[in-house]
Amino acid sequence: RKEVEQDPGPFNVPEGATVAFNCTYSNSASQSFFWYRQDCRKEPKLLMSVYSSGNEDGRFTAQLNRASQYISLLIRDSKLSDSATYLCVVNSRGGGSYIPTFGRGTSLIVHP
């Protein structure tokens, strides 16, 4: 079983739609969690950190469920510019420092 799993999609949605992605992780001792966005042939860019209390940034809401070991990302009122791959990242302790593990990414296509 992979340490961090995501549905690769693609999720194909119209503009204005609400879309949600989930990411599950297997290491119960994982410490911190993030969502990154990666555009084609570009480096990942941090979208938001994920906290147990949940956090919201404009149209984006991230949630962490430690008991079930998953994190989620909700995008409301999708824009064409939201089309990208969304990567889930989980940091776990290893060798005295944090080791990041990336999910495979979920592809989102927003169409007119």
Add this chain to the structure above:
Amino acid sequence: GAVVSQHPSWVICKSGTSVKIECRSLDFQATTMFWYRQFPKQSLMLMATSNEGSKATYEQGVEKDKFLINHASLTLSTLTVTSAHPEDSSFYICSARATLTSGVNTDTQYFGPGTRLTVL
């Protein structure tokens, strides 16, 4: 703040040559730098974790003698692909994690723009 640069941004080389990629944190000091590789339509794969002044920790399946990592300062790490072959063609990305005193979030990775390597 928290900008990471990589050089070169792309490189084409002949099989058997060595290629050096630089990763620099421009406005903060980085305790740890990570090197990733990404093949088309695949996820980022961590190759190695590099801590300043110590040997890199390589992930399983990554040959340390082929992918030489040097992290001589808190702002620079280099990855050298030795005797490159066509199967080494990939997108290599570094990221940096800040030191506690740098004034930047230490829990976040800041990515370089990547280096696209093509080996003929």
